[in-house]
Amino acid sequence: MKVLYFASLREALGTGGEDLALPAGIATVGALRDHFAARGGAWAALTQTKNLRCAVNQRMVGFDAAVSDGDEVAFFPPVTGG
Amino acid sequence: MTVSVQQADFDVGAEIAALGGDGIGAVASFVGLVRADKVSANDADAVRAMTLEHYPAMTQSALEDIVAQARARWDLLGVRVIHRVGRLLPGDRIVFVGVASSHRHDAFAACEFIMDYLKTRAPFWKREETAGGARWVDARESDDAALGRWSKGE
Numbered sequence: 001m002k003v004l005y006f007a008s009l010r011e012a013l014g015t016g017g018e019d020l021a022l023p024a025g026i027a028t029v030g031a032l033r034d035h036f037a038a039r040g041g042a043w044a045a046l047t048q049t050k051n052l053r054c055a056v057n058q059r060m061v062g063f064d065a066a067v068s069d070g071d072e073v074a075f076f077p078p079v080t081g082g
Numbered sequence: 083m084t085v086s087v088q089q090a091d092f093d094v095g096a097e098i099a100a101l102g103g104d105g106i107g108a109v110a111s112f113v114g115l116v117r118a119d120k121v122s123a124n125d126a127d128a129v130r131a132m133t134l135e136h137y138p139a140m141t142q143s144a145l146e147d148i149v150a151q152a153r154a155r156w157d158l159l160g161v162r163v164i165h166r167v168g169r170l171l172p173g174d175r176i177v178f179v180g181v182a183s184s185h186r187h188d189a190f191a192a193c194e195f196i197m198d199y200l201k202t203r204a205p206f207w208k209r210e211e212t213a214g215g216a217r218w219v220d221a222r223e224s225d226d227a228a229l230g231r232w233s234k235g236e
Contacts (some may be wrong), residue, residue, distance in 0.1 A: 079204060
């Protein structure tokens with residue numbers, strides 16, 4: 001699967017994304033976020049960013065949305081376009 | 083072509099003119115600009131430039147989804163949305179929304195609806211450059227509130 005980070009979150013993590021196999025036991029976007037946050041250090045930004053948003057396969061979803069291997073998951077702060 | 087995400091500027095007059103056609107009695111449009119703050123150019127907080135980042139694989143489909151929702155709510159005869167990305171200067175145009183319909187009410191309402199949804203659902207992020215450094219623009223709670231009114235029966 002592919003995981004992407006944008007804007008201030010991308011800067012805080014020092015990476016725009018990564019390719020990986022879906023970790024064992026992870027079924028939702030929220031669980032995936034917590035899995036990455038548990039890496040510690042800068043990764044805590046995933047649980048500390050106010051009103052973090054997420055998308056699965058380019059659609060904004062809630063953190064209870066299901067994820068499977070092969071999905072493109074994105075984490076980002078609230079959008080500020082327009 | 084209904085939706086465009088591009089670095090290039092756009093011609094407001096040409097975009098509005100292109101929304102004319104059979105049955106159209108009203109065209110409402112909105113143009114968003116990089117705000118030129120009323121502060122001295124020496125002010126460390128004055129915005130000197132702004133960079134729009136986006137999620138390229140998602141941006142187009144998110145905007146198309148917003149337009150589809152507007153078309154489902156109102157009787158629209160034409161819609162055009164343009165959003166710029168990249169580095170922009172104060173006074174530069176950022177976004178254009180144009181809506182054509184038979185009567186003004188549908189055009190006004192749909193134009194505002196599209197902007198309210200775009201502000202909270204389309205994956206763009208603004209980063210401001212000032213003399214004191216660069217900073218990401220914080221989302222405004224008022225934008226969420228603006229979106230909420232469309233789900234309360236208008």
